[in-house]
Amino acid sequence: MLSARLIKGNFQDSVTLMVLSRDLSSLADVNRVSVMMGTSANKDVFRETGMWHDDLAEATPNDLCIVIDAEGEDAGVADRIAAQVEERLAAMAKGGSKARYPVARSFRRACDQLPKADLALISVAGQYAHGLAKEALDAGLNVMIFSDNVSVEEERDLKETARERGLLVMGPDCGTAIVGKAPLAFANRIPQGPIAVVGASGTGLQEVTCQIARGGMGISHALGLGGRDLSETIGGLSAETALDFVAADEASKVVVFVSKPPAAAVRAALLDKLKRLGKPAVALFLGDHPDRRDFGDLHLTRTLDEAAALAVDLAKVEEQAASVPALTAKGIRGLYTGGTLAGEAAQLLAEALDLSADAAHDEGFMLRTAEHRIIDLGDDLYTRGRPHPMIDPFGRNEMIHALAGDADAGILLVDVVLGFGSHADPAGELARAVEEMRAARGDKAPITVIANLTGVSEDPQDYAAQAKTLEDAGILIADSVRMAVLLALRLITPAKVETATLSPLLSEPPAVINIGLRGFADDLASNDVDVVHLKWEPVSDKTEKLRRMAASLI
Amino acid sequence: MYATINEANAAVLDEMRSARPYLVDVRPAHECIPALAEGHVLMHAGPPIEWAAMTGPMKGAVLGACLFEGWAKTTEEAEAFAQKSVRFVPCHDQSAVGPMGGITSANMPVLVVRNANQGNVAYCNLNEGIGKVMRFGAFEGEVQTRLAWMRDVLAPVLSEALKRNSEGLELTALMAQAITMGDEFHQRNIAASALLLKALAADIAIGSAAAADKEEVLRFLERTDQFFLNVAMAYCKCVMDAGHAVGEGSIVTAMTRNGRDFGIRVSGLGKQWFTAPVNTPVGLFFTGYSQDDANPDIGDSAITETFGVGGAAMVAAPGVTRFVGSGGFSDALETSEEMREIYVEANTTLQIPTWDFQGACMGLDVRRVVESGITPVINTGIAHREPGIGQVGAGVVRPPLECFEQAFEALVEARSKTA
Numbered sequence: 001m002l003s004a005r006l007i008k009g010n011f012q013d014s015v016t017l018m019v020l021s022r023d024l025s026s027l028a029d030v031n032r033v034s035v036m037m038g039t040s041a042n043k044d045v046f047r048e049t050g051m052w053h054d055d056l057a058e059a060t061p062n063d064l065c066i067v068i069d070a071e072g073e074d075a076g077v078a079d080r081i082a083a084q085v086e087e088r089l090a091a092m093a094k095g096g097s098k099a100r101y102p103v104a105r106s107f108r109r110a111c112d113q114l115p116k117a118d119l120a121l122i123s124v125a126g127q128y129a130h131g132l133a134k135e136a137l138d139a140g141l142n143v144m145i146f147s148d149n150v151s152v153e154e155e156r157d158l159k160e161t162a163r164e165r166g167l168l169v170m171g172p173d174c175g176t177a178i179v180g181k182a183p184l185a186f187a188n189r190i191p192q193g194p195i196a197v198v199g200a201s202g203t204g205l206q207e208v209t210c211q212i213a214r215g216g217m218g219i220s221h222a223l224g225l226g227g228r229d230l231s232e233t234i235g236g237l238s239a240e241t242a243l244d245f246v247a248a249d250e251a252s253k254v255v256v257f258v259s260k261p262p263a264a265a266v267r268a269a270l271l272d273k274l275k276r277l278g279k280p281a282v283a284l285f286l287g288d289h290p291d292r293r294d295f296g297d298l299h300l301t302r303t304l305d306e307a308a309a310l311a312v313d314l315a316k317v318e319e320q321a322a323s324v325p326a327l328t329a330k331g332i333r334g335l336y337t338g339g340t341l342a343g344e345a346a347q348l349l350a351e352a353l354d355l356s357a358d359a360a361h362d363e364g365f366m367l368r369t370a371e372h373r374i375i376d377l378g379d380d381l382y383t384r385g386r387p388h389p390m391i392d393p394f395g396r397n398e399m400i401h402a403l404a405g406d407a408d409a410g411i412l413l414v415d416v417v418l419g420f421g422s423h424a425d426p427a428g429e430l431a432r433a434v435e436e437m438r439a440a441r442g443d444k445a446p447i448t449v450i451a452n453l454t455g456v457s458e459d460p461q462d463y464a465a466q467a468k469t470l471e472d473a474g475i476l477i478a479d480s481v482r483m484a485v486l487l488a489l490r491l492i493t494p495a496k497v498e499t500a501t502l503s504p505l506l507s508e509p510p511a512v513i514n515i516g517l518r519g520f521a522d523d524l525a526s527n528d529v530d531v532v533h534l535k536w537e538p539v540s541d542k543t544e545k546l547r548r549m550a551a552s553l554i
Numbered sequence: 555m556y557a558t559i560n561e562a563n564a565a566v567l568d569e570m571r572s573a574r575p576y577l578v579d580v581r582p583a584h585e586c587i588p589a590l591a592e593g594h595v596l597m598h599a600g601p602p603i604e605w606a607a608m609t610g611p612m613k614g615a616v617l618g619a620c621l622f623e624g625w626a627k628t629t630e631e632a633e634a635f636a637q638k639s640v641r642f643v644p645c646h647d648q649s650a651v652g653p654m655g656g657i658t659s660a661n662m663p664v665l666v667v668r669n670a671n672q673g674n675v676a677y678c679n680l681n682e683g684i685g686k687v688m689r690f691g692a693f694e695g696e697v698q699t700r701l702a703w704m705r706d707v708l709a710p711v712l713s714e715a716l717k718r719n720s721e722g723l724e725l726t727a728l729m730a731q732a733i734t735m736g737d738e739f740h741q742r743n744i745a746a747s748a749l750l751l752k753a754l755a756a757d758i759a760i761g762s763a764a765a766a767d768k769e770e771v772l773r774f775l776e777r778t779d780q781f782f783l784n785v786a787m788a789y790c791k792c793v794m795d796a797g798h799a800v801g802e803g804s805i806v807t808a809m810t811r812n813g814r815d816f817g818i819r820v821s822g823l824g825k826q827w828f829t830a831p832v833n834t835p836v837g838l839f840f841t842g843y844s845q846d847d848a849n850p851d852i853g854d855s856a857i858t859e860t861f862g863v864g865g866a867a868m869v870a871a872p873g874v875t876r877f878v879g880s881g882g883f884s885d886a887l888e889t890s891e892e893m894r895e896i897y898v899e900a901n902t903t904l905q906i907p908t909w910d911f912q913g914a915c916m917g918l919d920v921r922r923v924v925e926s927g928i929t930p931v932i933n934t935g936i937a938h939r940e941p942g943i944g945q946v947g948a949g950v951v952r953p954p955l956e957c958f959e960q961a962f963e964a965l966v967e968a969r970s971k972t973a
Contacts, residue, residue, distance in 0.1 A: 015876045018838040018947075025841075034841035041685065049842030103888045106926035109895040535892075539927055546959055549966060550925035554558050 001071075003078035004053035005085075007064040011037060012089065017064075020088060027084075029077055032069040035085060037061055101525045103533045107135055107513075108551075114532040116511045118504055121184055122171075123147055123516030128538055129172060130154040132515055137161050137169075141513065142505045144224065145171030146185045146520075152233050155226070159237035168241045168505065174224035175202030178209065182510040182529040184224075185520055189527075193218020194315045196252035198242045200225040200259035204286070204304060208258055211308030217315050220251040221506055230262035236270055247277045248502040253318040255281040256311045258304070261288045274298045280314040280490060282307050294352035297493050313483055314490075320476055321490045324448050329410035330492045333403060334367070334374030335396050337389040341415045341452060341481050342366045342376035348485040349374070374413070375399075390422045397433035403447065404440035411448050411488050415481075418455030418466060427453075427466040431473035438474075448491060449475045450484045555802070555972065559822070559921070559965075562803030566821045567899055567917050569800055570861075574670040575792040577785055578722030580712040582705070584660035586677050587648045591660065594625060594635075597645045599656025599854040600812025601827040605636050609813030611691030611849050614941025615655035616640070618693030622701050623659050629694070646808055647825070650677040651791045651854035653783060654689035654937055655813075662701065663709030667788040668722065669796055676792035678784045680704055683777065689853075690937040690944040703770075707763070711771045715757035723753055725789050726903055732782075733863070733904050733914065738871040739786040740855060740864030741933040741948055746782035751775045787854065790861035797821060804965055805898075806918040809860045809930065809953060813852040816953045820920055820961045822968065830956035835936050837877040837949015849939040851951045856932050862901055862915035865931035865950065866893040870906045870914070874933055877949045883908075889931050890915070896922040896930065920965060923958040 017035045024033035034051045036042040038059025046052045051067045059065050066085055070077045104110035111117060120136035122129050126149025133143045137158065145158075150172035162169045170177050170184075177184040181192065186202060190209045197212075197219055199205045205222050212219055223242040230236050239257075246252045255277055262270055262285065274281045280297045284307040290300040299314075301307040332349065336342035346366035350357040355372070358365045364379030377389045377396050389396050396414075403409050412434075416426045423429060434449050441447060451470050457463045470477055478484035511530040514521040521533040539547070556562035583597075584590045590597065596619050598612060608616065617632040620640070626632035645652045652658050656679075664677040679689075682700055686692035716722055728749050729737075735745035751772075758768055775781055791808075798807035798821050808819040817827040832851035839845070858864035868875055869890035872883045886908075893915050894900075900913030923929060929952040936947040 013873065015838070015873055018840070019876055021841050022838060032841060036841075044685070045840060049840070051841060100884060100887075102891055105892055105895055105928045109926070113891075537927070543924075543927065543955070543959065546924050546962060547927070550921040550962060553921055553966065553969075554560050 001069075001073055002051065002053050003068050003070070003075065004055040005066045005068075005078055005082040006038070006055060006059055007066070007082070007085070009062050010064045010089075011062050012064060016089070016092060020085060023088070024081060024084060027081075030068055030070045030081065033081055034067045036065055038063040038065045101521060101531050101533060103535055105535050107132075107139070107534060110513045110532045110534045111139060114511050114513060114530060116508075116530070117513045117532065118142060118508065119144060119179065119510055120513045120515060121146065121520055123185070123520060124536055125538070126150045126172070130158065132536070133158050133169065134161070136513070137165065137167055140165070140167070142168045142503075143170065144174055144177055144184055145169065145226070146174060146516065147171070148173040152228060152231075155228060156234055156237075159229075159234060163237055163241060166241075166503070168223065168245060168503070169238055170224040170242075171226040173228075174226045176205045176222065177224040178219065178222040179505060179510045180221065181527055182512060183523055183527055184512075187222070188213070190222075191218035192220070194220060194251065194253035194318060195256060195311050196220045196246040196249065196254070197222040197256045197258065198225065198239065198246060199223075199257060200227055200229050200239070201286070204258040204284075207304045208256055208308045208311075211305050212312055215309060215312035217312045220249060221246065225259070227260075230259055230266045230270070232263040232265060236262065236266045239270060240273060243273050243277060245503045245506050247279065249506040251506070253279060254311050254314045255279050256307055257281065257283040258307065259285060261285040271295075271298070280318065280486075282310045282314065292351060294348065295354075296352055296489065314486060316479075317483060317486045317490055320487055324476070324491060325446055327410040327448065327491055328445055329408050330371065331406070331408040332372040332374070332411045332413065332488050332492065333406070333409045334413040335377060335399055336375065336413070336415045337377050337396060338415050338417055338454070339376040339378045341454070342374055344481045345413055345485055346374040348482060349488070352485070352489050371408070390417050390426070393423060393426060393429040393433070397429065400433040400437050401440070404437050407445060409447055411450065411491060413450050413452075413484055413488060415452045415454060416466065416470065418453070418459040418461045418463060420460065422461065424461060425466075425469075426461070427469040431469050431475065434473055434475060450478050450487055451475050452478050452481050452484050559804050559969075562800065562822060563805050563898060563917065563919065566797040566800045566803045566805045569672065570793050570797040570916065572671050573793040573796040575667045575676070575725050575789045576670055576722035577665060577716060577725055577788075578668045579666040579716055580663050580680070580709045581666055582660070582709070583658055583662050583664045583677070583679070586664055586666060586675075587650060589643055589648050590658075593641060594623075594639050595641045595643060595660070597648055597650060597652060597656065597658040598642050598812065599645060599652050599654065599852060600810045601815050601817030601829050602642075602644055603812040603814060604642060605640070607814055609849055609852065610939045610941040611689075611852060611937035612655040612657065612813050614691030614693045615657035615688045617941065618688045618697055618701070619657050619659040619662075621693065621698060623661060644810075645854055646810060646819075648677070649675060649791070649795060651787045651810075651857050652679050652689070653681070653787065653855045654853040654935060655691060656854050657688065661705055663705055665785055665788050667725070667785070667792045669792050670721070672796045672799070674792060674795050674799070676788045676795060678788035678791070680708065681778055681781045681784045683774070684780070684945065686944045690935070691941040692944040693942060707767045708771055708774065711758060711761055711763050711768060712754070714761045714763070715754045718757045723750075725785065728753070729786070729789070730903055730905070733867065733870050734907050736871050736873070737782075738863055738865070738867040738874060738933065740783065740858040741874045741877070741935070742871040743782040743786065744779040746786065747775070747779055750782055750785065783855065786863070787857050790857040790863070794857065794860055804920045804962075806860055806920055809856040809932075810854045811851045811856065813850055816851065816957055818953070818957045818961060820965065823961060823964055826964070828957045828961040828964065830954035830960070833951050833954065835934050835949040835951035837936055837947050839936070839947035843938070843946035847938050847946050849937040851932075851934065852937060853934065855934065856930075856953075859930045859932050860918060862897055862918065863904065865933045866890065866897060866915040867904070867906060868893075868931065868933070869909045872908065877933070892928055893931065895926050896928050898922065920958050920961050923955070924962045927955065929953050929955050929958070
């Protein structure tokens with residue numbers, strides 16, 4: 001049966017009402033809904049299409065007429081539909097906020113619309129990815145290939161081409177990357193920061209970047225490589241380029257590398273490259289259990305969270321290191337009052353520098369090489385006839401004074417142990433000794449002092465006040481012995497970069513040509529990234545041939 | 555001979571740019587079009603087609619024309635007559651265009667649009683308004699009454715009004731204004747129709763016809779929002795013929811549909827039609843009708859898209875995009891941006907405010923269509939597939955890519971012969 005509703009004095013244009021009629025007619029409990037303004041022409045249409053209702057007789061051209069054809073005599077349907085009309089009109093008036101970005105149908109037009117494009121994100125069916133990626137490389141763009149089912153020969157071809165041109169190919173089958181503020185495919189909203197992540201593992205990149213963000217740090221970039229990059233066949237071509245890029249990137253202070261274990265031949269070259277980035281690096285080869293974990297500036301880890309946490313620590317160390325004047329000498333001296341603290345510092349240094357720690361502990365030496373020395377001042381030798389250095393700092397103060405004549409010393413590692421039984425002001429004692437020693441050394445031979453402050457805020461010495469005393473004396477505080485050692489290592493490692501390619505991809509805000517899944521372009525636009533979406537569809541061979549001819553016929 | 559296609563196209567575009575079409579008169583078709591002056595001849599939309607192959611709306615209009623011309627008294631007689639005794643010619647071969655079925659007979663009035671610069675003339679029949687109309691295949695009762703009134707009242711009144719101005723009515727400036735008011739000249743002509751009425755109103759009012767007739771004419775123009783469509787079509791035909799006269803290049807100078815075939819002509823390929831089967835428009839339907847009732851694509855009105863307005867100027871009339879998909883301004887923008895890929899230039903006389911005053915598209919290049927795979931978007935009315943019912947909706951359609959591929963291959967062949 002037919003029922004009608006009039007909405008007086010609510011003019012809407014006919015297109016809006018045609019859309020409404022179509023949408024409402026598809027509702028389950030009605031056969032047909034017709035919504036029009038009450039003009040005489042429209043009243044004729046109501047009649048001709050069998051939708052006339054006598055209530056329309058009085059309608060004026062400014063009245064919205066709704067006629068509902070529904071089963072049965074349920075007046076509720078008409079009310080429901082009328083309410084729907086009002087609701088939908090209100091929703092239309094509000095409008096939707098669609099991300100605005102240009103859409104192109106040809107690669108040439110996409111480049112015209114975004115002349116500064118430097119990356120193509122390709123997510124078309126695998127069989128077409130190679131051709132499009134080649135076109136992008138030829139146009140000087142870096143490429144990320146989300147598509148899988150790309151043959152290993154095609155991958156090698158693309159990566160060799162890219163290598164020649166100083167461009168990066170991420171993928172194929174690369175699901176995650178973040179370049180600057182641009183989330184590419186599967187990625188999280190990670191704050192900007194000093195850590196660059198490079199990886200052949202999509203969720204690995206996501207987990208590590210998220211852990212970094214939750215650790216209070218951010219990332220500069222996260223570059224994907226594709227699962228096969230570290231195979232024997234591909235030989236880590238993209239890994240090499242990506243690491244060159246981050247090595248040269250000012251904003252990347254720390255590098256994290258995540259992948260499954262690389263092929264044996266690739267592994268050696270990759271480790272070599274990671275050691276020579278001139279930046280602290282963390283590497284995680286999932287499932288790998290390395291015996292040795294620290295190699296100078298490179299640290300191997302076993303789990304994703306460990307990699308992320310270490311990277312966060314290294315980034316903090318970088319911040320501290322940036323405030324330290326350049327060293328004139330590289331010798332590390334450790335003067336610890338706590339034996340275990342001395343022992344840990346010695347072990348970590350020995351592993352990182354490939355030295356052997358001193359097992360005999362003669363004269364309290366935990367590490368003794370031509371260059372570096374770490375002493376446990378709690379050793380019996382030093383406590384004979386005098387109190388333990390945690391109670392009486394005199395002995396250590398003397399040794400600190402003695403450093404005034406040690407021209408090879410560049411870094412002093414110390415501990416300050418608070419708590420019951422300890423000296424009432426160990427920080428004050430240390431600060432005074434350090435100041436005296438520095439005065440004696442003079443400005444030409446600066447020494448960096450890094451203290452490990454063992455204590456809690458409830459301790460009788462007042463942790464915060466002790467920390468302030470150290471800081472006022474220009475003594476750096478490390479959160480742990482490991483952090484102190486990391487900082488020391490950072491300071492003595494030359495920032496030497498063997499190969500680095502400064503890529504505009506990392507140094508300029510990214511501009512992306514998106515080919516394939518439209519949603520990726522939406523995400524980029526909503527993150528204020530310049531993007532053009534290239535609507536692409538496969539064509540027959542004949543059409544492809546004609547296309548090439550048409551492009552060249554002038 | 556131009557050395558390159560690009561140079562030839564530049565010449566075609568120069569001719570198009572310098573064309574200055576004026577609406578100068580409204581005359582009976584047989585006075586303007588010699589082919590209609592003798593025998594039983596009807597003009598139709600699209601590339602050549604015979605009675606048996608015609609789709610419903612065109613057949614209905616043919617019956618209407620047979621009745622209108624007095625060649626038959628009943629529908630049955632008209633059908634028999636159309637089958638045997640009528641000769642059909644494409645509008646496009648007579649410097650004319652016609653919307654939907656495009657059926658035009660000797661005694662129907664046509665708009666006369668003259669190019670003040672190159673001197674060529676183009677014709678188009680007059681818009682009948684909405685509802686049951688001949689161009690959509692309705693042919694009885696009110697349709698016949700209206701056609702007679704258009705012949706006997708509307709045409710003479712308009713002719714007299716137009717002649718009060720010795721040059722006629724300059725259309726380029728009028729269209730430049732209308733495009734800033736939200737018209738794209740295919741599906742939306744309400745602004746241009748209003749401007750036309752504004753330009754003619756006083757001259758109609760002081761005309762020699764009876765007051766009641768003049769009032770009827772003014773009322774007709776007042777309610778016929780698409781009246782300017784036929785003027786715009788004649789305008790576009792006039793411009794495209796001026797470009798086509800160059801005789802070289804790869805610019806598309808006509809796109810048209812007869813309900814079966816989509817045909818295009820190209821500046822460097824003479825009168826040859828390159829055809830492929832038409833698609834069926836998708837869009838919005840008046841209540842009671844659906845996609846199933848839609849007739850395949852038909853009409854000469856795609857001459858507007860050939861010139862670069864209509865679908866290509868979708869961004870000027872964002873409301874029109876809602877005939878397809880979710881609609882809205884971003885869709886309109888996207889459509890026009892896409893069209894920029896296949897038209898070689900921007901038309902500086904038709905600037906579109908909603909496009910940051912970029913000019914409308916101009917110069918549809920076969921090479922660009924083939925290279926990009928993008929076919930022009932055509933805004934179109936949708937006819938019922940059965941004769942006699944008329945318009946059931948409006949929407950969007952694209953030509954088959956094959957037309958352009960065939961034309962491109964012919965172009966390559968022609969060049970290899972001259973090289």
